[in-house]
Amino acid sequence: MTTPNLTDPRLEGTFCILNENGAPRQPDLVPTDTARLRAMYRAMRRARIFDERALVLQRQGRLGVYPLFGGMEATQVGAVLALNTPHDWLAPTYRGTGCALAYGLPMHKVILSWRAHQGGSRLDPDSHLLPFYTPIANQLPHTTGIALAEKRLAASEGREPKVALAFVGDGGTSEGDFHVGLNFAAVFKVPAIFVIENNGWAISTPTSSQTAATTLASRGEGYGMPSVRVDGNDLLAVAHVTAEAVARARRGAGPTLIEAITYRVLPHTSSDDPARYRDSAEADEWREKRDPGMRLRTYLSGRGLWSDAQEEEMVVEVDAELRSELELADAAPGIQPWELLEHVFETPTPEMKEQQAELRALHSEALHPGGRA
Incomplete structure (x- = not known):
């Protein structure tokens, strides 16, 4: 069910629903619930606005080193929106702030996390969100173990299993934990979904220098699990393929590997200078022509579902939320x-x-x- 997108070599063969101009390639796959469409867009924009404000806080000395994700929010938010939160499990990477926000982690918890405050790690015990993982790829064996436990619990209780969703960067696929996690998951057919955020760079190492494989999704074939490549800047497409993977996991058919093609238009972290290792023209092209928020907003505006006034109102609301959450973070006692x-x-x-x-x-x-x- 792949619709080729030939506008960029990295996107060739990826599944998409909306093209980079916001035009539907597969209109029958666009959700018919207009309220849900607006909510999906809002969740993605809320994450992006937080990311932009977080960089300002870091420059003000109010956050530690911060890993930016702006431009990749469709991959993070789209995948999480396919979960049944807070019942399903989520294991984000260190760059997974957008994932955590979409899952329901309050902004003040995110702020405390990037202040290295223990309050950021004290998560709701009724939630199934794991803290941000900084060691590369070690969340994948953890996710597989969680999914195996959920499979056994579901069998003993006569119910559908909760699923476990994990993210990993393209650089993380070169780690041994990637092999261990996916191989074990496939052998035991656990209810897990693994999303590769292929943003083109592992800090300063391009994907082309990491592997001779044509795609990272092809690695799933070696583990015996279904794999799919998706346009990671198309929120609707990411949500669609992840929802299919979740349904597959719940019915006991095992894990899925998703390679989401996106691009890290911003520095690796707030302390990085990408001009030292890449041509800014490539990042500019992705920023200007393939922005995930503008893609969906163009589609919604074309259908009369979103206006400039609604956009301004939403930004004001998110900024007010952030100010309130920042006050909570500032009031947290020292550790x-x-x-x-x-x-x-x-x-x-x-x-x-x-x-x-x-x-x-x-x-x-x-x-x-x-x-x-």
Whole structure:
């Protein structure tokens, strides 16, 4: 069910519903629920606005190093919108702020996370969202393990399984954990979906220097799981293929690998200078011609479903939300050194207990040298 998009070599053979100009290639696959269409667009724009504001906060010294995702939000938000949140599981990468926001993580939690505050890791126990993963690809074996547990629980309780969705960058597909996670998932037919955010760059290494394979999706064939390549800047297409993968997982047919072709138009992080390793013309072309938000907005506007006034109103609402959430983050109490070891294991190991006790002692000594009060 592939509709070729030949406007860029990387997009050849990808599945899409709306082309880069917002025109439907497959009108029958556009959701008929207009309220849902507007909600999908709003979720994507909300994530992008946060990303833009987060960079400002970082420049003001109010966030640590921040991994930007602007221009890739259709992949992140589109895939998450196919989940049943907060029941299904989500394992984002360190660049997964857009995923987490779409899943339902409050903005103040995101802000605390990028301030290295423990409050950002203390997630709702009723949610199935995992913290941002910085080690490359190690969330894939974790996701497979979660999905296997859900498969067994569902069988014992006589219900459909919850699914587990994990993201990984194109660079992460070169890691051993990618092989371990996907191979295990396919062998045991677990209800998992793996989304490769192929944005063209693993920091400064282009995808062409990482693999001789024609596509990254083709790796799924080696593991014995269905694979699909999708235009990652088409929100509707990403949501569609992910929803198909979720349905497949729920009916016990096993995992799916999705390669979403997108582009990292912004720096790798707020501390990166991409001009040192790539031609800015390529990024400019993706930014100007393939912006995911403008693509869907053009379609909605053409159908009379979205206006400039609605856009302005939405931006005002998101900015107000961010100001309120920023106040919550700023009001969070400071953390103690030993709290850095919390929320690592459900039951702390003996070594961790010893380390926490040592940190408490060092802290007490610093406050009261020589034991003096």
